[in-house]
Amino acid sequence: MQFKLDIKPISVNQCWKGKRYKTNIYKSFEKNMILILPKSKGKFSEMLRIELFFGFSSALADIDNPVKPILDIMQKKYGFNDNQIFELNIRKCIVSKGKEFISVSINNLVPFR
Secondary structure (H helix, E strand, C coil): CCCCCCCCCCCHHHCCCCCCCCCHHHHHHHHHHHHHCCCCCCCCCCCEEEEEEEEECCCCCCCCCCHHHHHHHHHHHHCCCHHHEEEEEEEEEECCCCCCEEEEEEEECCCCC
16 A cells, blocks of 8 residues: 655654653663664765664564664764654564564665666
8 A cells, every 4th residue: 555645744852742851761771772883884975774673572562662762872873863864664573582682774875866
């Protein structure tokens, strides 16, 4: 199924009233992620394609829940802005408890000409 909706998308920031604060769990996750993310092998272009593959231990896990925190942490580590992401591919699979993972691919996107 494919369709187009003529409606302006809203940002996640427009969805809630008031200030959102990072939880201690998120602060710890962010700190650990920044430490274990590999160093960048070069500069990123102005247009990026990012692929995220999540291994969840629960079939009830929503595919989109970890996306924003992961993107925010990666842009903090690698110095890009998430407005440079022009293509995003998200995939999940179900794994045994204790075998959860996050697989990431960041690529420079070549524009159509």
